Amino acid sequence: MSTSLPHTWRPRKARIWCYAIATFMLVVLGIVAVILPDDGARAWNLPSRIGVFAVGVGLAAFLHRHANVRVLATDAGLEVVNLFRRHQLAWGEVLSVRLRRGDPWVYLDLSNGETIAAMGIQNSDGAAAPAAARALAELVHERSRDGL
Numbered sequence: 001m002s003t004s005l006p007h008t009w010r011p012r013k014a015r016i017w018c019y020a021i022a023t024f025m026l027v028v029l030g031i032v033a034v035i036l037p038d039d040g041a042r043a044w045n046l047p048s049r050i051g052v053f054a055v056g057v058g059l060a061a062f063l064h065r066h067a068n069v070r071v072l073a074t075d076a077g078l079e080v081v082n083l084f085r086r087h088q089l090a091w092g093e094v095l096s097v098r099l100r101r102g103d104p105w106v107y108l109d110l111s112n113g114e115t116i117a118a119m120g121i122q123n124s125d126g127a128a129a130p131a132a133a134r135a136l137a138e139l140v141h142e143r144s145r146d147g148l
Contacts, residue, residue: 003135009071011105011122018067022060029056071106071120073139080108082119091143099123099133106133 033052036044065083072079078094080087089110096109099121106121106129121132 003073003139005139006072006074007135007139008073009120009132009136011069011120011125012128013124013126014069014122015067018063022063025063026053026056026060029053069119071118071136073136077143078108080116080118080120082117087116091140094140094144097133097137097140099130106136 030053033049036049036052038044068081069083070079070081072081077088077090080089089108093111094108095111097118098107098109099105102123104123106118108116108118110116118136121129121136123129125132
């Protein structure tokens with residue numbers, strides 16, 4: 001079974017949780033910013049209230065970044081978008097795809113001796129994770145062998 005290209009793998013459960021938590025935090029901190037007492041001492045003035053909500057915006061932005069991790073397979077190779085780094089890999093650079101029991105996500109062994117995480121396929125997705133790792137491994141094997 002060959003995966004058609006382009007194909008994107010994203011973690012399903014992590015995305016749901018990240019966006020749910022981000023939404024909850026924005027709502028709660030928005031309410032808190034509105035109902036903070038104004039005791040006349042200017043302790044909770046408008047800039048302070050905006051600051052409370054801004055903390056929620058910053059946390060939501062970080063959670064969005066975590067929810068946006070992915071592995072994109074194209075004819076040219078792989079694009080691995082992790083939390084803080086983006087990797088562009090040609091097919092020939094990827095030697096193997098690993099997802100062992102207990103690993104949080106897939107690891108890619110590269111031809112230069114490095115191993116990088118591919119957070120787009122996460123073990124938290126249950127049975128879908130090994131299936132996605134196998135599909136990616138088949139693509140790596142096919143594309144590397146053909147020299148594409």
